[in-house]
Amino acid sequence: MRLVRTSQGVTLASVSRAELLLLHLVAPTADFTSSPELRRRFFPDPVSFATDTDAARSIREDWVEFALPQIEQKLLEAQETVRDDLEGARPSKRRSSAPRAPAQDTVSIPIPEAHGEAWYSALNQARLALDYTKQNQPKAFHPGPEPMFQGSPKFFLEIQNAFYARIQTFLLETLLDRDS
């Protein structure tokens, strides 16, 4: 896969089937709605832990009623944006420098500039969920002395995490943080 800054935003170019699979896994991986534990990781207590006063209780009530639904909505919309953009994947164009090369089985996914924040958010959500999985399944994911072997859940998780982080970094440097 190549990450290309375009005049309209960013294009994920020459995306292989395996990479496309990983991209299609962003939203399902980020799905926080099915696990109460994961929800707690996504939406931490707005008041620091030891605080149990009238004010803290009032803040928590306000939080559940007003703030939390807005945050959830924003995160879910980001996932939806990624799903929609993936629907726009199209076969990669043949590189002009290699006109006789066999057609590559890759696709190209344009990400409009206005979707940059949503993509960053959805990828971050997925990495947050992956980190939660890593921290809470010590038997499968605990970093031990044995090397990761290809095909293991730990190996796949690390690949997925690194792949998403790479795209995030590119989005951050090219779209989100113009001053960097």
Next chain:
Amino acid sequence: MAAPAQPKPQAPTRTQPATRTIEVLDRPWHVIVFNDPVNIMNFVTLVFQRVFGYPKEKAESLMLHIHRHGKSIVWSGARERAEFYVQQLQSHQLWASMEQSEP
């Protein structure tokens, strides 16, 4: 010659209930951001710039403090504002919460 004017009777003085102003100074609330292994450092800096309007140097300094010490107070002030900031930070998926300062 006109008779001298009689002094007007004084209006009865009303007894006002004793009042005093009690100033309740609400202790400020701290907005705290915790370190986490997911968020990219430059992104945290960018969020501090956007949410609080901090200059890049200050935002970066706070981010590094969180990275090295596990957490940092990133803002202090009124409760409602602190609630707003925590919401903004959490919507950027930063691990943020608030607590009232010690008396």
